[in-house]
Amino acid sequence: MPRFRQACRAVLCLAAGALALPGTAGAAESIQSLMTGASVELSTPKGFAVHLHPRPGGEIELRINPGGTWKSFTGKWWVKEDRFCFQVPDAKWGKGQVKCPKVVQDGGQVSFRNKTGDTLPWTYVRGQANATPPQASRSAAAAPPPDALPKGEVAALMTDTVLTLVNKKGQPISLTFRAGGAVEFLSRADDQDNRFPGVWFALPGRFCFQIPQAKVWQGEKKCPQVKKDGDKVTLISGTGEVLPWTLARAEPPPAPVAVAAAPPARATQASATPLRDSGKWWSDIEFGGFHALVIGNNAYRHLPPLKTAIGDAQAVARVLGREYGFTVHLLLDATRRDILKKFAELRKTLTGGDNLLIYYAGHGILDSDAERGYWLPVDADEDIKDNWVSNVDITDSLKAMQAWHVLVVADSCYSGTLVRSGPRVVQGGGDRAQLVRRLALKKSRTVLTSGGIEPVVDSGGSGHSVFAKAFMDTLRENTDVLEGQEIFLRLRQKVVLNADQTPEYADVRKAGHDGGDFVFVRNTGK
Numbered sequence: 001m002p003r004f005r006q007a008c009r010a011v012l013c014l015a016a017g018a019l020a021l022p023g024t025a026g027a028a029e030s031i032q033s034l035m036t037g038a039s040v041e042l043s044t045p046k047g048f049a050v051h052l053h054p055r056p057g058g059e060i061e062l063r064i065n066p067g068g069t070w071k072s073f074t075g076k077w078w079v080k081e082d083r084f085c086f087q088v089p090d091a092k093w094g095k096g097q098v099k100c101p102k103v104v105q106d107g108g109q110v111s112f113r114n115k116t117g118d119t120l121p122w123t124y125v126r127g128q129a130n131a132t133p134p135q136a137s138r139s140a141a142a143a144p145p146p147d148a149l150p151k152g153e154v155a156a157l158m159t160d161t162v163l164t165l166v167n168k169k170g171q172p173i174s175l176t177f178r179a180g181g182a183v184e185f186l187s188r189a190d191d192q193d194n195r196f197p198g199v200w201f202a203l204p205g206r207f208c209f210q211i212p213q214a215k216v217w218q219g220e221k222k223c224p225q226v227k228k229d230g231d232k233v234t235l236i237s238g239t240g241e242v243l244p245w246t247l248a249r250a251e252p253p254p255a256p257v258a259v260a261a262a263p264p265a266r267a268t269q270a271s272a273t274p275l276r277d278s279g280k281w282w283s284d285i286e287f288g289g290f291h292a293l294v295i296g297n298n299a300y301r302h303l304p305p306l307k308t309a310i311g312d313a314q315a316v317a318r319v320l321g322r323e324y325g326f327t328v329h330l331l332l333d334a335t336r337r338d339i340l341k342k343f344a345e346l347r348k349t350l351t352g353g354d355n356l357l358i359y360y361a362g363h364g365i366l367d368s369d370a371e372r373g374y375w376l377p378v379d380a381d382e383d384i385k386d387n388w389v390s391n392v393d394i395t396d397s398l399k400a401m402q403a404w405h406v407l408v409v410a411d412s413c414y415s416g417t418l419v420r421s422g423p424r425v426v427q428g429g430g431d432r433a434q435l436v437r438r439l440a441l442k443k444s445r446t447v448l449t450s451g452g453i454e455p456v457v458d459s460g461g462s463g464h465s466v467f468a469k470a471f472m473d474t475l476r477e478n479t480d481v482l483e484g485q486e487i488f489l490r491l492r493q494k495v496v497l498n499a500d501q502t503p504e505y506a507d508v509r510k511a512g513h514d515g516g517d518f519v520f521v522r523n524t525g526k
Contacts, residue, residue, distance in 0.1 A: 031083075031103050034103065034110065036056050037054070037126075039124075039125040039126075040122050040124055041125060042120070046066075048065055048093075049064070050065075051063040054086070058076050058078060060075050061073070064091065064093055073091040074088070074337065075088030075091070083101065084101055084103050087379060089337060098302075101113060101120055148204045148225075149227075151203055151204045154203065154226055155201075157226065158200070158226075160178065160249065162177075162248050163176075163247055167216050172187070172188055173185070173216065177200050178250075183198040183211070185198055185214050187216070197321055198327065199327060205225055206223050206224060206226055207226060208223040209222055224238075224245075233247050235247070285433070286440070288354055288355055288404060289354040290325055290355050291326060291350060291355065291356050292320045292356070292359060293329045293343075294313045294320070294359045295332075295360045296309045296310040296312055296330075296361045296362065297309050297332075298310045300363065300378050302381045302382065309465075310333070310361075311463060312465055312468035313332065314330070315468070316361075324522060325523050329342060329346070333378045334377055335378055336389055339389055340397075343397040350402055350403040351402050354402075355405040356401060356403040360408070360410045361411045362377070363376035372390055375394070375410075395510060398508055398512070405440075405443070406511075407448065407484050408447040410450065411465055411467045411468055442516030443514040444484075444513055445507060445508040446507055446508060447506060447507075450465070451503065451504070466499040467495055467499075470495050474487050474491045479522055480521075480522055481519060481521055484519070485505055488505035
């Protein structure tokens with residue numbers, strides 16, 4: 001059945017233009033003006049100070065002072081009739097939920113009331129939005145100490161090293177850090193090796209890494225501090241404890257295959273390259289590193305939940321990581337902030353030697369008045385656009401990416417609104433090796449959608465959506481190299497035979513496309 005209203009992968013299979021916007025004009029405009037740039041001060045039941053700072057444009061900053069140290073979190077705010085609404089997903093205060101106190105003006109005094117009409121012990125202060133409390137910072141992370149190692153020195157120290165440790169079960173774990181931001185996680189349990197890809201980067205005085213599929217850290221990012229005394233290197237946890245981790249030099253990675261015809265942007269070393277058989281016809285083509293951002297949303301806070309989006313995302317991540325050598329970044333039940341933050345991280349870490357696939361499974365919606373589609377993160381509200389992710393957000397992110405090839409695979413209702421340039425046709429001619437080489441040398445920004453401007457189904461694929469199953473089956477059936485358009489041609493028939501939806505494939509307009517295509521390279525070696 002469809003994902004939402006009978007579970008269409010969209011927030012209401014209705015045009016967003018038919019939805020009521022929050023607030024009445026007079027009260028809303030007055031409260032909007034009153035709250036913008038102001039400060040609201042209160043205390044938690046434990047006595048921690050909390051400051052709320054609504055910014056112009058709908059962003060709100062929450063500052064909280066537990067134990068004498070200020071921490072900062074960002075969220076969204078808006079006005080609904082006579083209420084000031086806000087949500088800060090990452091802050092423990094408020095449990096990430098939407099709060100909408102009523103705003104009451106009595107002469108020059110401003111107060112706030114809860115749902116039962118009781119006055120809240122909150123203080124309204126005008127013009128304090130830019131003030132910084134003592135010891136406050138713009139993020140929860142502490143500033144580096146004055147004697148911290150420079151970022152470049154940390155990067156040089158960690159590149160091509162192996163970090164070894166033992167987990168709570170006594171099982172050995174190793175992490176190998178490579179140039180370009182790739183890290184390989186290896187653990188051994190029950191006489192079986194478990195390998196997972198991840199990402200790492202250097203900061204002043206510390207380095208951060210994340211292995212989404214590893215259970216030992218539940219996929220969380222870790223940022224140990226690095227201390228160096230002569231040749232001795234010590235790693236320190238966030239609580240100041242010396243970590244019993246050992247650092248040693250790693251074997252150098254295999255040298256990448258050089259291709260004289262490749263443009264300068266493709267000359268960087270691959271950060272995650274599929275294993276290839278040197279005897280294959282494509283072995284002399286430099287494809288670069290492969291990365292994937294895979295997003296799956298089921299547990300919506302204000303909308304009907306989905307059943308298979310998370311399972312689809314996890315299964316797609318496994319296929320890409322194990323069978324195609326991708327470094328996979330997995331986001332489950334992601335908020336708007338989670339998605340845009342990851343876009344920003346990839347913009348910083350990926351280079352012209354990388355390929356990026358973005359896979360989205362979740363609700364989507366069409367604003368027929370604006371002729372624009374949106375992805376709906378788990379914190380999206382059906383009648384407030386603040387937490388929606390628009391096609392414009394996605395296109396702007398793709399344009400800013402340094403990655404050479406970027407492919408968006410969208411399994412959501414109305415995902416076809418990303419397609420605006422008409423059907424894409426790759427011109428053939430010559431042998432297959434020449435075609436693939438030509439596509440690899442040209443930059444690309446393409447999108448593969450599960451349907452057009454229509455609802456799509458959330459089931460029908462043996463525990464997965466029809467589209468997700470067809471996508472994974474097509475990848476598994478491949479034995480060598482497969483271009484994005486060829487994947488589209490093979491899966492389209494599988495989808496239309498099993499659902500009332502038709503996949504589409506096209507270039508993304510105004511995002512830097514230059515005639516190339518995303519190329520999938522199947523692992524063929526060990």
